[in-house]
Amino acid sequence: MTRDEEPSVAPADDPRPTPAVDRRRFVEDALKACAAGCPLILAVMRLPAAAAQRPAGEAAYDPAEHLYGMGIDIQKCIGCGRCVAACKAENDVPLDGYHFNTWVERYVIDEDGDVTVDSPNGGFDGFPPPAAESEIRRTFFVPKLCNHCANPPCVQVCPVGATFSTPDGVVLVDEQYCIGCRYCIQACPYGARWFHPTKHVAAKCTLCYHRLVKGLVPACVEVCPTGARIFGEVEQRPTPLARFMRMNDVQVLKPHLNTRPKVYYANLDGEVR
Amino acid sequence: MQGYIYPNEFELQWSLLIVLYPYITGLVAGAFILASLERVFNVKEVQPTYRLALLTALAFLLVAPLPLQAHLGHPERSYEIFLTPNRKSAMAMFGFVYAWYLTVVLLLEIWFEYRKDMVLWAREAVGWRRWLYYGLTLGATDLSDPSLKFDDAAGRWITVIGIPSAFLLHGYVGFIFGSVKANPWWSSVLMPVVFLFSAIVSGIALVLILYVVISLFRSRPVDMRCLDKLASFLFYAMIVDVSLEMLDFVHRLYESEESIDILSQMIESRLFISLIVLQLVLGTLIPLGFLGVFSPALHRGLARGSDELRRLIYLMSAVLVEIGIFSIRWNVVIGGQLFSKSLRGLTVYKVELLGLEGLATTLVLLALPFVILWVLVKVLPPWEEPAGLRRLDGV
Ligand code: SF4
Ligand code: SF4
Numbered sequence: 158m159t160r161d162e163e164p165s166v167a168p169a170d171d172p173r174p175t176p177a178v179d180r181r182r183f184v185e186d187a188l189k190a191c192a193a194g195c196p197l198i199l200a201v202m203r204l205p206a207a208a209a210q211r212p213a214g215e216a217a218y219d220p221a222e223h224l225y226g227m228g229i230d231i232q233k234c235i236g237c238g239r240c241v242a243a244c245k246a247e248n249d250v251p252l253d254g255y256h257f258n259t260w261v262e263r264y265v266i267d268e269d270g271d272v273t274v275d276s277p278n279g280g281f282d283g284f285p286p287p288a289a290e291s292e293i294r295r296t297f298f299v300p301k302l303c304n305h306c307a308n309p310p311c312v313q314v315c316p317v318g319a320t321f322s323t324p325d326g327v328v329l330v331d332e333q334y335c336i337g338c339r340y341c342i343q344a345c346p347y348g349a350r351w352f353h354p355t356k357h358v359a360a361k362c363t364l365c366y367h368r369l370v371k372g373l374v375p376a377c378v379e380v381c382p383t384g385a386r387i388f389g390e391v392e393q394r395p396t397p398l399a400r401f402m403r404m405n406d407v408q409v410l411k412p413h414l415n416t417r418p419k420v421y422y423a424n425l426d427g428e429v430r
Numbered sequence: 431m432q433g434y435i436y437p438n439e440f441e442l443q444w445s446l447l448i449v450l451y452p453y454i455t456g457l458v459a460g461a462f463i464l465a466s467l468e469r470v471f472n473v474k475e476v477q478p479t480y481r482l483a484l485l486t487a488l489a490f491l492l493v494a495p496l497p498l499q500a501h502l503g504h505p506e507r508s509y510e511i512f513l514t515p516n517r518k519s520a521m522a523m524f525g526f527v528y529a530w531y532l533t534v535v536l537l538l539e540i541w542f543e544y545r546k547d548m549v550l551w552a553r554e555a556v557g558w559r560r561w562l563y564y565g566l567t568l569g570a571t572d573l574s575d576p577s578l579k580f581d582d583a584a585g586r587w588i589t590v591i592g593i594p595s596a597f598l599l600h601g602y603v604g605f606i607f608g609s610v611k612a613n614p615w616w617s618s619v620l621m622p623v624v625f626l627f628s629a630i631v632s633g634i635a636l637v638l639i640l641y642v643v644i645s646l647f648r649s650r651p652v653d654m655r656c657l658d659k660l661a662s663f664l665f666y667a668m669i670v671d672v673s674l675e676m677l678d679f680v681h682r683l684y685e686s687e688e689s690i691d692i693l694s695q696m697i698e699s700r701l702f703i704s705l706i707v708l709q710l711v712l713g714t715l716i717p718l719g720f721l722g723v724f725s726p727a728l729h730r731g732l733a734r735g736s737d738e739l740r741r742l743i744y745l746m747s748a749v750l751v752e753i754g755i756f757s758i759r760w761n762v763v764i765g766g767q768l769f770s771k772s773l774r775g776l777t778v779y780k781v782e783l784l785g786l787e788g789l790a791t792t793l794v795l796l797a798l799p800f801v802i803l804w805v806l807v808k809v810l811p812p813w814e815e816p817a818g819l820r821r822l823d824g825v
Contacts (some may be wrong), residue, residue, distance in 0.1 A: 255440040262434075274434035274774055301436075310612060316522035317510040336510060337503015339443040340521050346612035348436030348771050352443060357503030414611055430772050 218370045223325040225364060226419035227378070228387035228401040229300055231426070236261055236298035238280040240377035240386065245281070247365060247376035254278045256351045258362035259302035259377055264428055268292040272428050299429050300386065302377070303328060303349035303362035304410065304418030311341035311350065320359065326391065326419060327366055332358045346414050391419055432699075433692075433775025442767045442779050445787040447497040450795055452603045452625065453759045454494045457799075459600035459626070460633015461487040462536070462592060464663070469589040475659035481543065481812030482644070483637045488536050489803035495528060497795055500786055520606045531599050535592040541568075542585040544810055549573055562809070600629040607762060614689035614773075615696075615766040620678045627671040632755040634664045635748035640803075642745050650813075654737050661725035661744045664751065668718055692773045700768045700776055704757045713754010717747035 244259045245252060261280030265273045265287045277284065280298075287296065305328050312320050312328060319335035322328050330341075335358035342350040342359060353360045365375035373379070378388040389398030398421075401407075405423035411430065412418075422429075431440075465483035467473050499505050515522035549571045552563035564571075601622035607613075608621025638660045645652045682690065697705055723733050724743050735743070769776050782788040 255437060257437050260437050272774075274772070276434070276437055279437045310610075313518050314521060314610075315516055316519045316524070317507075317514055318516040318519075334507070334510065335504065336507045338498075338501075338521065339503070340519070340606075342438075342443045343767075344610055344612055346771055348438045351438040352441065352503065430774070 218372075220323055220325040223369075224391045224419075225326050225369065226305065226389070226391040226398055226421065227302070227364070227375075228389075228398050228405075228407065228421045228423065230385050230387065230401070230405070231297055231299055231422060231424040233383045233385035234261070234298040234300055235383055235385075236263055236280060236284045237382065238283045239380045239382065240300060241279050241281045243376040243380040244362070247368075248363065250360075251354060254281075256354070256360070258349075258360075259300060262299045262301060262429075263287070263296065264299065264426065265296045266294045266428065268294050270294070297424075297426065299422075299425075300377075301347065301349070301410075302420060303345075303364075304347060304416065304420040305362075305364060307417035307419060308415060310344040310346070310414075310416060314340045314344040316340065323366070325369070327364045327369070328361070329363055329366060330359050330361060332356055332360075335359055346411050346416060431775065431777050433770070434772055435770035435775040435777050436772055439767075439770050439777060442764070442777070444763055444767060445501065445779075446764075446781055446789065446792050447501045447787050447795070449756075449759045449763045450497040450792055451494065452600075452607075452763070453632070453756055454490050454497070454795075454799070455600055455603050456625065456629035456632050456755065456759070457636050458487045458491045458494060458531075458633070459596040459629040460631065460635075461490070461637055462596045462633070463630050464634050464637055464660075466589045466593050466596070467663070469586060470593065473659065475655050476663075478653050478656045478813070479637050479641050479660065481810075482640060482807075483633075484536070484540050484543065485806045485810065485812055486637060486640060486799075486803055487633075488540060489799040489806055491528075491532055491536060492802055493795060493799045495524075496798070497792075498524075500791060500795075520602070520609055523602065524606075527599055527602055531595050535588060535595045539585055539588045539592060540810075541566075542581045542588065545570060545581050546573060546578060547810075597626055601626050607766065610766075612771060613766050614687065615693060615769070616762070618678060620674060620681075621762075624671070624674050624678060627667060627674055628755050628758055631664065631667045631671050631751060634660060634667060635751040635755075638664065638744060638748045639752070642741060644807075652741060654740070657741065657744055658726050661721055661740075661747075662727035664748065665718070665721040665725055665727035668714065668721070668751070672714055672718070689769075689773055692769045692776070696765065696769050696776055700778070701761055701765050705761045705765070708757040709754050709761060712750055713757055714751075717750045717754070720747045 238261055240259055241257065241261060244250065244257075248258055250256055250258055257279040260276050262274055262276045263280070263284050265275075267273075268291050273287070275284075280300075284298075287293065305326060307322075307326070309320075309322060309328050312322055315321075315335075316338060317334060317336055319331045320328065320341050321331070332353075337352070337357045337359070339352055339359060342352060350359055350361045352358075365373070365377075368375060374388045375386075378386045387397045387401045389396030389401075391398065391402075393399060401423065402421060407421035407423055408425045409418040409421060410425075461483045464476065465480050465487065468476050468480045499508060502508055511522055511525045515525070545567060548563045548567045550573075552560055552567060552571070555563060570577075604622030604625030607616040607625075608618050610616045638657070641660070642652055642657070682693070720743050722728055724735055724740050734740075764779050767777075768779060784790050
């Protein structure tokens, strides 16, 4: 299927009839879906079942053995927004429209080449049909999240070292330590950070680190119905991400800034920033 | 809001308080550099403002960290900047640059400058004032010739160290913004230099205003030679400052990077009042014109005008300059957050009235240095009060 034929609206089988769906119920649904999908995806991931179930997994976890990243296949994303909802539920992100660890953008490019981008409520409720005035040439969804940059400007600027890179390649914030100066939010070129309204510290995607150490994949990866998000090791290991990177031309966002992102996009359009 | 902005960008992170911070540090650096002119380059004309400039710098420096502190999400953890600074962070160095400047440069210089007077005041005063001055001398009450010479030499050396320190203090504030590569409005090597020269401009203007206003209240005559000199310095500094900003502007236009569209949109809409009207026209062109015509900076002044008229024009220009420099800080700090890093949209900033980061706090923080300065001037009068001292000197 070429991109031109892709549906320009949220698919008809979207379980949520209106954007005004009861959020609470939806989160419950999402969690259920997440629970149901879990074993399946794990099987696909070929993670040893033992690792997934090991209750004392954390003790045996060695961060030096891993280097995580994420792949995103833009052609597969249908803009359902389940990842956004799952992330908010999993990571206790405020349910308003201004704080997101991950969000989904919709690009609509019309016949004149004019680009319209939107992300209503971060894509949490899916997308209403585009208000296109002229013919749509192509349209696609782009999930965004922290790129867990290998050369992260956010870590560089933090005055106290509250933001740091883990040995397994995840960029985290120590909320017991952050003084709330928000320099890191300014320094992130991707708008991936936000300021926690009640904890008064910087917050961001953790790649669900609490799940990783148990051998689980991030919540957004787990709930994605189309497998648009691919999680795994960046360096040659037999993981889905390695295969994804072998099989696709992958690109990163804003490469000229030399942040060296570890979120890799396949089929990325030049309009995406 | 207009166009597309990342959802996390709806909230502006750095508010009015962060506009205040570079504004205040700029005044500190500027006032100090003005004082240094007299000391190191022996510009006799501005001598009447020397001590006033030092005290002004101190008063503002004491307030400088407050807006930062008030802005933090966890102010109670701010000491971590000293204990565990991240050496790669530009901001982490703030504490050290600040401490160096406050203690090694300003306090020491003021102390050496005032030591002789403090000893004399201690001898003259009675009651608690006597103990206050005695305490301030730190017990160094020797007024012999060699020790006074030493004061002078020490003061001079500290000034020599102080000038690069003042450059460091404010250039560094510019670096905090200029080094953010994620933000095309901030990211520029010129930023520290532009900050520095605008700081010098604001410092000179402030001392000029204070000098005129204080003289008025003390009903003492204003030394017009001093004022003319200040006005000329102000003019020269503004010329350099404007040239640098023009260079930055032309460079951006000429390079025309991908951000140029959204930035021009921002200037035409969101920043029109603060950048074009306040910063450029009111804060730069008008005062430049007046100073160029009336101050002796160009050719002994194109039009001379009476002392009275010049005083008024200088005062008005200096006030306009202060408004202009505040707008510069606003345009940098707030402007840098009004456009999305997706380069696809603009957001808005509404100043809140009350609240910790609101207008009220800002006004209080802006007034505070003047209160401190008032106390400082009471304790350490920056002008020669000949009567009592001369009597003592004669003893
Ligand atoms: S995407 Fe932003 S928050 Fe994430 S590591 Fe890179 S700079 Fe830091
Ligand atoms: S907000 Fe917190 S994590 Fe971010 S730079 Fe400041 S102290 Fe570091």
